[in-house]
Amino acid sequence: MTTLVDTDLLSDIKAFGAADVSACFSCGTCTATCPLSDNDGTFPRRIIRYAQVGMRDELLSSKELWTCYHCGLCSDSCPTEADPGEFMAAARRYAIASYEPTGLSRILFTRPVAGSLIATAVAAFFAIFMYASHGPQDTASLALFTFVPEGLIHWTGVAVMVALALSGVVGITGMARGVARSEGVSLPTLLGGRAALSRTAAALWASLGIESLGQRRYRQDCKDDSPAEPLYRRRWLIHALTIWGFLGLFSATILDWGLALAGVKETGTPIPLWYPSRLIGTLAGFSLLYGVSMFMVNRVRQVNRAAMVSTASDWLLLVLLWITGATGFFIEVALYVSDAPRWGYWVFLFHVAVAMELMLLLPFTKFAHAMYRPVALFFYALAADKSKQTV
Ligand code: SF4
Numbered sequence: 326m327t328t329l330v331d332t333d334l335l336s337d338i339k340a341f342g343a344a345d346v347s348a349c350f351s352c353g354t355c356t357a358t359c360p361l362s363d364n365d366g367t368f369p370r371r372i373i374r375y376a377q378v379g380m381r382d383e384l385l386s387s388k389e390l391w392t393c394y395h396c397g398l399c400s401d402s403c404p405t406e407a408d409p410g411e412f413m414a415a416a417r418r419y420a421i422a423s424y425e426p427t428g429l430s431r432i433l434f435t436r437p438v439a440g441s442l443i444a445t446a447v448a449a450f451f452a453i454f455m456y457a458s459h460g461p462q463d464t465a466s467l468a469l470f471t472f473v474p475e476g477l478i479h480w481t482g483v484a485v486m487v488a489l490a491l492s493g494v495v496g497i498t499g500m501a502r503g504v505a506r507s508e509g510v511s512l513p514t515l516l517g518g519r520a521a522l523s524r525t526a527a528a529l530w531a532s533l534g535i536e537s538l539g540q541r542r543y544r545q546d547c548k549d550d551s552p553a554e555p556l557y558r559r560r561w562l563i564h565a566l567t568i569w570g571f572l573g574l575f576s577a578t579i580l581d582w583g584l585a586l587a588g589v590k591e592t593g594t595p596i597p598l599w600y601p602s603r604l605i606g607t608l609a610g611f612s613l614l615y616g617v618s619m620f621m622v623n624r625v626r627q628v629n630r631a632a633m634v635s636t637a638s639d640w641l642l643l644v645l646l647w648i649t650g651a652t653g654f655f656i657e658v659a660l661y662v663s664d665a666p667r668w669g670y671w672v673f674l675f676h677v678a679v680a681m682e683l684m685l686l687l688p689f690t691k692f693a694h695a696m697y698r699p700v701a702l703f704f705y706a707l708a709a710d711k712s713k714q715t716v
């Protein structure tokens with residue numbers, strides 16, 4: 326296989342916020358401290374070396390890029406202060422921008438002012454688009470779907486999900502093909518016969534269930550989560566609550582739509598708090614808001630390695646998630662107070678616009694790690710299974 330050398334690779338990754346790793350002399354101290362280096366004893370210095378010598382394809386097809394959860398152990402132990410943990414974070418931003426072909430990610434990650442303007446313009450577009458078809462604001466009860474027609478929200482949401490799926494498939498396919506090639510995984514390896522299928526199913530469960538939802542390695546290996554740290558401040562829990570909250574809100578939206586479709590729910594009317602979709606949505610909203618608020622506080626206070634350096638793109642994701650969660654609660658309050666407050670309509674319009682933006686921009690922001698990390702964890706689980714068999 327021919328290896329193409331990209332002489333601009335290191336300076337390009339620097340534009341995504343990396344510390345200067347040109348001082349790294351491959352001493353291997355970070356490898357000795359990294360909890361992930363048990364696999365082959367070369368991580369993370371191998372990824373740094375790829376960047377130093379311009380091995381772009383090898384860097385982009387490294388599953389470890391995504392399995393690193395920025396615990397900071399490597400940065401604390403580096404004798405040259407090359408900050409390998411922050412380098413890995415920047416390399417992930419670089420990878421997100423490289424997997425998608427439009428160039429939008431690159432702008433959002435490397436040009437804070439242009440990125441903020443784009444984010445504002447997208448939210449404004451959705452808000453104006455919805456408002457253009459608005460109906461009356463009922464003052465007797467908060468008739469949100471009379472103000473912004475439910476059908477308009479539904480079909481705009483469908484269009485956003487289709488765009489998200491297309492962008493996601495392009496990015497994931499490019500990334501997965503690269504990782505599969507470097508790991509020697511092919512379709513017959515995954516699907517050829519019962520043993521292969523069972524290995525694939527086990528790797529899927531390890532990736533999606535045990536690691537992504539259960540946060541196993543995050544819980545076990547993160548040094549900020551020492552027993553002295555109160556549970557409510559542990560990084561893995563904050564991260565898990567954010568994921569569970571987001572997935573819960575997404576599920577509640579789909580359930581709500583399904584119940585309406587099945588004719589079980591009277592659409593457009595306030596429903597009691599114990600109603601399944603409302604209950605799931607409320608609990609998930611608390612979970613999301615707590616997780617995101619803690620991430621924000623940690624970044625402002627710089628409480629751990631992962632929170633020491635904050636880019637505009639880090640804040641963009643947190644702010645969009647926080648607005649989506651907080652406005653959801655404001656709408657809930659507006660629904661249950663008497664006299665249908667007019668502000669409830671405007672908060673609703675804002676909530677829908679930002680939620681649409683969040684989903685549309687998912688593959689182009691830091692949020693894209695939610696797509697790529699499970700894929701990398703899948704290959705990680707396959708490799709772990711293979712090495713078990715060869716022992
Ligand atoms: S500890 Fe620092 S100098 Fe040593 S290999 Fe890791 S990044 Fe390079």
Ligand code: SF4
Nearest residue numbers: 359393396397399410
């Ligand atoms: S930040 Fe933690 S997981 Fe990531 S490379 Fe460094 S030591 Fe390993």
